[in-house]
Amino acid sequence: MKIAYFDCFSGISGDMTVSALLDAGLKIETLEKELKKLSLSGYRLEVNKVIKKGISATQFKVEIKEEGVERRFKDILDIFEKSKLDEEIKEEAKKIFLNIAQAESKIHQKDRDKIHFHEVGGLDCIIDITSTVIGINKLGIKEVYSSALPLGKGFVECAHGVIPVPAPATLELLKDIPTYSGEIESEMVTPTGAAIVSTLAKGFGGRPLMRIEKTGYGAGEREFPIPNLLRVSIGEKILKDEKLKDGYVSDDAILVETNIDDMNPEYYDYIMDRLFSQGALDVFLTPIQMKKNRPAHMLSIIVYEQNLKEILEVLFSESTTLGVRIREIKRLKLAQRSFIAETRYGKIKVKVGIVKGIIKNVAPEYEDCKKMAKQHQVPLKEVYEEVKKVAYNKLKPV
Structure with missing residues (x-):
């Protein structure tokens, strides 16, 4: 499984995230093609190579020709609903904006549909968030992990005036997520960055076990005593019980089997899709013969133990089976x-x-x-x- 690790030693913002994904292999031509599906105008993308404290990085900017539109949550949802983006990208972007709306609603004590987005409702933020989701999707990343987040300190100016760092929306979005102040007197995690990482990241802390294939550096605009960069590492996830045996990768998994002789065969395609979406590593059918010489199929699923519950829920809700066989297996694989x-x-x-x-x-x-x-x-x-x-x-x- 391909994963990404966000190393946020200088914080995170929307433009830094897109910059890092571009540096890690996302093509700007692909991004521009996908963004056209939003049917938004009045902006131009700019991508440059920069050096931050001796480290080469990519810097992504959205130049707005003319802005001044205050959007509500419903307005932003409408943009995505009317877009021609893939459903997966559309839904993930909407989740990020939903989290922003809920945070703003709590802070301002207003219904989320009546909240006017200021900075995070601007065209540049819509582009940043959508571009991030497009990048994750096009690079084939299935899970995102992140380091703890340095919030910075001091004050920042926004639509409501001068407010303390971190901004209230940022703090609300990062509830239950590991953070620390750091030594830099600046806003290091923006509300957009907080919304992206809190929505997409499956876990926070040290770098997970992974085989790193690509690393991208995304540059922020400000100059800090340290490199103002977001580092994204992309590669294959390694499970804790994976180990090398004679040069092969070894791991433990679960084999789930059930014999079915009374189900409409048209159901199998849908059920197999559901099983894969819930974490199945492999799903296959074997023709068998059951009692009274009935032709039937044995449905077999290989899955890691942590996804077993979801697999059983699919089997018992979608198929006609009344029971399953479960046994532990050991696999040897090529790296x-x-x-x-x-x-x-x-x-x-x-x-x-x-x-x-x-x-x-x-x-x-x-x-x-x-x-x-x-x-x-x-x-x-x-x-x-x-x-x-x-x-x-x-x-x-x-």
């Missing part, structure tokens, strides 16, 4: 690396299995290969061979 192969047909996702630095298997993404085979009118196997060649050349030992 895996995922990346985008730049082929003559286009960009194609690929997974590579490696043992002791030697490539043992290359698995191109079928849907990507199919799309390119159709687009270029070449045999599918040619696309597969091209991807494998690129993968071997990219990863071969020097």
Whole structure:
């Protein structure tokens, strides 16, 4: 599973988050194409390379041509509802704004639908939040983790006047999240940054066990005694019980099985999608014969123990089964690396299995290969061979 770790040693803001994701591999062309689906105008994106205390970073800015619109929560929801963004991106962005609305509602003692967003309702913040969600989605990140957050100190000017750092909305959004003041006299976590990290992050603290594949540095505008950067590391999550055995990755999982002979076979496609969405590692069907010679299927699911409850809920609510068999299993796997192969047909996702630095298997993404085979009118196997060649050349030992 691909995860991202936000190392917020200089805090976090909306523009810093987008900057870090761009630095980690998000293409600006992809971002611009997706943002057009919002049907908003009056802004221009600017992306530059900068140096902060000797560290190269990306700086993302949204230049507003003319603003002055005060939006309510409902207005922002309408923007997303009318957009052509993918549902997953749309819903995640709406969650972030919902959390902002609830925080502002509590602070101002007003109904959330009557709250007028000031800074966080501006066009630049809408772009920052939407761009962050687009970046997480397009980079294939499934979970986000974050360090504890340095809030800074002093005072900051906003639409309501001069207020203490951290801003009340920031504090409300970061309830139950580990924070500290730090030594810098400035606002280090903005309300937009707080909304993003409090909504997206699954956990806070030290860096999780992961195989780092990419690191991106996103630059903030202010100059601090330390590098004003958000560092984002992206890679494969390693479970605590994963270990190497003879060069292979070993872990423990649960195998859930159930025999079904009385269910409409059309249900299986939907049930399998639900199981994968709830954390199943693999789902498969085996034709079997049951009592009275009834043809049936054994539905098998491999899952980590922490997701077992959700898998059982899907099985008992969506299928006709009355019971399941559960047993612990041990798996041996190749160490895996995922990346985008730049082929003559286009960009194609690929997974590579490696043992002791030697490539043992290359698995191109079928849907990507199919799309390119159709687009270029070449045999599918040619696309597969091209991807494998690129993968071997990219990863071969020097």
